[in-house]
Amino acid sequence: MAGLAAAVRIGEAGIPVDLFSLVPVKRSHSVCAQGGINACNDVARQQGYSEYEHFDETIYGGDYLADQHPVLEMANWAPRIIDLLDRMGVPFNRTAEGFRDLRLFGGSLFKRTHFAGATTGQQLIYALDEQVRRYEVEGKVAKYEFWEFLGPVLDDGRCVGIVAQDLRTMQVRSFPADAVVIATGGCGLVYGKSTNSIMCTGAAAARCFKAGVWYANPEMIQVHPTAIPGADKLRLMSESARGEGGRVWVPRKKGDPRAPREIPDPDRYYFLEEKYPKYGNIVPRDIATREIFDICVNQGLGIHGENSVYLDLTHKEPEYLTKKLGGILEIYEKFVGVDPRHEPMKIFPAVHYSMGGLWTQYTKGRYNPAQALEKHRSGSAPPIGSEVGLGMAPGEINNMQTNIQGLYAFGEVNFAYHGANRLGANALLSCIFDGLFCGVSVSNYLRDGAPAKKPAESVSKTPFDAAAKAEEVRFKAFLDGASKGEPDAKTNPYIIHKELGQEMTAACTVVKSAPRLQQCRAKLAELRERFRSVRAADAATWTNQSLSYTRAVGDMLLVADAICLGGLERRESRGAHYRTDFPDRDDANFMKTTLTKYDAASERLSIEFVPIDGSLVKPTARTYGKVEKKDEDSKAPPKPAMARV
């Protein structure tokens, strides 16, 4: 999504764009986003809401880890972005009068979420895909689909192009470019199974990281409490199921073999209701996630000894459920083959989003109060308006540029907006905002920056040839490994990946501790060692998917190490990062960005903590006070029973 928005914006400026993607861009992971996209709107504004409050919610939701200026600019742009998408033809849900309809979403007291049925992400990316197709016809954008990014080409510390491989012919070649935008999303596959699409390996980010780009806040990984465990992936189950009275339980007896309906009430352990009599099943997301995890992983009480608990709606009338929750229940039925109206659903938390990512810069805008303000009181008058340029300075060439000149990172792959925890319906916003707002920065870099003096085309061929050559050598080495014969369990990339996923899920998700993280690092070292003699399962020189996968496994091992090390070094709890040995937030030492660097010579990671810019709003405890229960979806009215077709 971020990449398409950037392509449209940069293409519009008359700059030729080459778009590289592992998949046809229309099939990108953004299609999975369901809920919506946040923006202040006319109705909410009259009720007291403002762009500033959206900014404040995002900072608070992110537990004061995000640099504040970029978040302010994003919130201020949100209404403009909705209007643009509307003009592009996104079928946003409508009111009787034909205005855009709104829904309530996590972290806000106001209706500020725009949506298109139950597939908002799909609809948004389609609108951008259509504009890109139009530009393709007009010759402004050239697509390279089924091409894999292998790394940036650097010359004199500046990014002058990329090396990529055609996944059909397996041809490796370099492409000169005056600027490169990385918009490759998250890294859920590092955890084996997650809610992410199959290509979300984080490999592209890892390849930039290896080339010297810094990686920030890797440990900030969002885990959603209720997902449907599947043999291939984990699919989201909306929290509105709990909001509608769903009860979470496990059999009291470890490994109870009985079917759920044969287990009488006294033999059921409604652990959320017992532990939190006040809130019961609608405790906030992070608590629900931690408790479910604890029940299964630490206490071994999961259903049939596996990692799942029941989410039970069977005490409700089927007709009522269909009316209130039809759309989401159909997803369960489609992928599990069981009707949740009659049989309890099996759910488990799942890795969902990476708040961390490639480190990026920005230039502050005009709003710089003498001292940071207190937390915004919901519904009160905002201290400032929403003019462009208050948060970030528009068009400055360093906006969302990494530490390598000419190399930009947009969307989930950067670390800029969501701090330690992302609010629902802010992801689509940050992607499109990056593309539109920072796309101009890219255009300006071409006009005013290094490429103006020395275009990439005029750089000597040496770095391009060398980069392509190095990747060809790596490719050949994998091929040679594949032809050496059958892999054993130790050198099988699929098994290495499986073990990686299991280890990361156990150590680096919901509950972390120093001993477990150290154990995880040791395991990662073992996996890296085994990967040195990895055997790809296919020696073909045509459309060798297995090889591309194997290469990505190597990259995932690196991302995993950064996630683990960041988790170890951040000796506090903040947002999605929870340490049992340091359960409190520690602003004095850790209201700082985790900056991870890779040293190519020693192949080692190093970490430092650099202060964030929190000059706009003072931090307060992120308790959601007594409205905690109202946090996230549990406050939202039940989702309408949307026809999911």
Place this chain on the structure above:
Amino acid sequence: MTTTAPSPKGFSPVRAAPKPGRTVLFRIKRCEGPGKPSRWETFAVPIERGANVISCLQAIAANPVTIEGKKSTPVVWDAGCLEEVCGACTMVINGKVRQSCSCLIDAYAPSEGDTVTLEPMAKFPVIRDLWVDRSRLFDALKRVRAWVPIDGTYYLGQGPREKPRSQETRYKLSECMSCGCCLDACPQFVLEPDAAKWSTSFIGAHAISQARLFNMHETGKVLTGERLDSLMGHGGISDCGNAQNCVKVCPKSIPLTESIAAIGRAVTIHSFARYFRD
């Protein structure tokens, strides 16, 4: 849905659990690349709980040994979201074109030793194994100018207001994920590897439906004439044989035949208007 009525996929919501740990055979049509002969290989896969075709192909990749004990290679196939919203993992399963992610093994092969047959889509050139080249499908979207020609991305205020009914219709049409099921099932849509011939070959139901989608939009409308022009000639709407297979196989239940009828009427009116104008 009631407790007893079987769902469209052929399993009832409440039923005896298929035997866990059973082995299912996957008979897979393999091909090393364009112009290469195809062959069949069969793999025995132990079925884990909740298995679908994707997880079984992943299991084969980790241990690609056929039932004859012959070492083979991981099967090549296209996949993405695994939630039936991206359209990537379309293939022909037991003779029917569909997404492999939503194809649950418990429903397709509930018993020990059952066979699931996987073939690539028939109407697109095979790249390798189950992966086909669907660029023609996306090319068709260019032919019908499937976009809203906005003035640019600078701020120009809101889009047009729209009645809920119109939005509901457009949303439905806009759920098309370009999977290609409607094309694979269409008798009029035939395999055509030569890109030069695409512009005169049948464009397919998906693109006709997209033309309708954009003709409905207040701004998208301005290209109606061009869209209808592109659907008037060879390979346009008159090539549709009304077999109605498209609507039956559409995983998103998009009313493709309604779209074809609507565009058919629009083309007729458009051609009359053009006849009298010229």
